[in-house]
Amino acid sequence: MRQIEIAIVGGGPAGLAAALNASKLGAQVILIDRNDYLGGQLIKQTHRFFGSKQQRASERGIDIALELANEVMANEKIEVLTEATALGHYEDGVLLVEQAGKIMAIKPERFIVATGGAEKTLLFPNNDLPGVYGAGAVQTLVNVFGVKPGKRVLMVGAGNIGVIVSYQLLQAGVEVAAIIEGAPRIGAYWVHAAKVVRAGVPIYTRHTILRAEGEGEVKGAVIAQLDDNWQPIPGTEREIEADVICLSVGLTPLTELLWQAGCQMTFVPELGGNVPFRNEQLETSVPGLYVAGDVSGIEEASAAMMEGALAGINAAASLGYTSDTLTADRQNVLDQLAGLRSGPVGEKIRKGLAQCSL
Amino acid sequence: MRIKKHPILEFKTGKIVKFTFDGRELEGHEGETIAAALHAAGIRTMRESGHLHRPRGLFCNIGNCSSCLMVVNGEPNVRVCVERLREGMNVETQKGKGELK
Numbered sequence: 001m002r003q004i005e006i007a008i009v010g011g012g013p014a015g016l017a018a019a020l021n022a023s024k025l026g027a028q029v030i031l032i033d034r035n036d037y038l039g040g041q042l043i044k045q046t047h048r049f050f051g052s053k054q055q056r057a058s059e060r061g062i063d064i065a066l067e068l069a070n071e072v073m074a075n076e077k078i079e080v081l082t083e084a085t086a087l088g089h090y091e092d093g094v095l096l097v098e099q100a101g102k103i104m105a106i107k108p109e110r111f112i113v114a115t116g117g118a119e120k121t122l123l124f125p126n127n128d129l130p131g132v133y134g135a136g137a138v139q140t141l142v143n144v145f146g147v148k149p150g151k152r153v154l155m156v157g158a159g160n161i162g163v164i165v166s167y168q169l170l171q172a173g174v175e176v177a178a179i180i181e182g183a184p185r186i187g188a189y190w191v192h193a194a195k196v197v198r199a200g201v202p203i204y205t206r207h208t209i210l211r212a213e214g215e216g217e218v219k220g221a222v223i224a225q226l227d228d229n230w231q232p233i234p235g236t237e238r239e240i241e242a243d244v245i246c247l248s249v250g251l252t253p254l255t256e257l258l259w260q261a262g263c264q265m266t267f268v269p270e271l272g273g274n275v276p277f278r279n280e281q282l283e284t285s286v287p288g289l290y291v292a293g294d295v296s297g298i299e300e301a302s303a304a305m306m307e308g309a310l311a312g313i314n315a316a317a318s319l320g321y322t323s324d325t326l327t328a329d330r331q332n333v334l335d336q337l338a339g340l341r342s343g344p345v346g347e348k349i350r351k352g353l354a355q356c357s358l
Numbered sequence: 359m360r361i362k363k364h365p366i367l368e369f370k371t372g373k374i375v376k377f378t379f380d381g382r383e384l385e386g387h388e389g390e391t392i393a394a395a396l397h398a399a400g401i402r403t404m405r406e407s408g409h410l411h412r413p414r415g416l417f418c419n420i421g422n423c424s425s426c427l428m429v430v431n432g433e434p435n436v437r438v439c440v441e442r443l444r445e446g447m448n449v450e451t452q453k454g455k456g457e458l459k
Contacts, residue, residue, distance in 0.1 A: 034421065035440070041420070046366055060366075118422045128425075130402040130415025137419030137439075145394035146369035148359040150402075172361045216413050217402055254422070 004030045004079075006315050007095055007108035009086045009257060012040020013301045014293025015114035016068040017308030018315070022112075023077035025316035025323055030106060031078055032097055034085040038072060039065030040116060041136065042301060044143040046171075047164050050189070054336060055302045062143075064301075086115075089261040093288075110288050110315040113258055114308060117251035117272060117294035122156065125211040131218025135165040135248035142172045150244035154221050155179040156209050160300075162248030163188035163203075166196050177242045180207040180223055182230065210237065212245055221245055251298045258295070261286050270352030271297030279358040280334075281314040282307060290315050297352055299340075306337045360398050375445040392438035392449055393419065393426055404428050404438060408454040428452050 006022050008015045011033030019031045045061025056064055072078050084099035095106045119134030138149045155166045158181035166176045184206050186193045206226045213220040225236035252273035263276040264285035275297045276284045283290050292311040293304035310333045341349050372388030386395025393416050403413045404426045417425040421440040430436040431448050434456025
């Protein structure tokens with residue numbers, strides 16, 4: 001059995017920031033990730049981030065991933081386990097991890113869960129046909145591997161991911177037939193939406209997909225306009241020719257480890273599904289178990305990095321580690337988070353967080 | 359289909375390796391995922407569902423959803439979206455649950 005001060009599961013923006021901040025205070029950390037690389041979903045994000053300089057505005061996710069991963073790999077207080085899957089969390093606080101066919105037991109004094117989220121799907125006939133993808137899946141294929149998913153895409157969902165991935169598909173030389181959105185308004189930041197509209201991609205709000213067409217693989221889709229009660233209006237059906245349907249209909253937290261650990265959970269639609277109750281320290285109802293990033297509620301990568309920093313600082317501080325700037329550092333992260341969640345853009349998140357505070 | 363020109367990205371690919379898909383010889387880049395190599399060859403159907411025998415392909419592409427399970431070198435239930443391509447791999451469409459032999 002391995003003993004360690006802090007174990008972190010998930011090497012995305014939240015987990016990397018947690019590891020760096022905890023180790024900076026002096027804590028010994030094990031960082032566990034099932035992939036053979038660090039950086040999580042940052043490695044496919046080629047767009048420039050928003051926010052302040054401290055939130056890495058105008059940097060691209062791919063560059064941030066590389067920088068954070070290099071910093072973590074060079075840090076002797078952080079032991080990195082890649083291609084390692086956290087299989088379970090047991091009543092006595094033991095974490096079971098599989099790596100290269102071998103099982104190891106790790107007993108951490110503090111545990112930070114930063115497992116991220118998974119893409120949601122949508123119910124419609126033929127939604128299981130090859131050619132129906134999560135938008136993030138296509139983003140990985142195109143931006144990480146340089147491979148096209150098909151020739152012509154229908155994007156379902158005009159939030160930030162749908163619109164950004166549409167633009168990135170255009171950059172990759174893939175045609176985007178249209179973006180449809182069930183809500184009456186485009187959810188994405190206007191600067192992103194304007195780019196795809198300028199490139200000639202129509203965005204149809206108040207539209208949904210009725211079914212995918214095709215035998216064996218996607219050949220097209222039927223879309224229709226929605227009324228104010230979200231019901232398809234008869235007579236407005238329209239066929240779209242597309243061999244790819246991308247679903248960008250939100251993400252949901254990957255909370256298996258939290259359920260297993262017995263964290264008190266609650267369903268919060270604003271945060272993407274079931275999320276753990278947590279206090280301002282990001283500690284859950286299970287003492288010593290912290291959460292950071294999308295697993296605690298779906299937000300953007302900038303917020304995930306800030307939450308990771310906060311969980312890392314708090315977990316290390318609870319073990320007795322301190323520094324001259326501890327209070328100021330913690331307050332700075334809290335201020336950054338409050339900034340990211342301020343104004344009309346952060347309204348949904350604020351509403352969601354109010355429902356799961358301890 | 360591979361992307362030939364990209365305004366921001368340069369794709370660093372491994373050397374060309376040969377592999378088989380349902381007995382057909384194909385080429386891909388070493389170290390890319392099997393799913394990426396198959397997509398580059400225009401193949402998007404990876405498995406047949408257990409009950410209704412419907413075709414299934416890639417959905418999440420990051421190892422979450424298990425939509426892309428295939429038989430690789432005789433081993434079933436391999437998530438080809440996160441399994442890296444190596445020289446000489448034998449990749450087969452998976453029918454149903456897949457059995458360990």
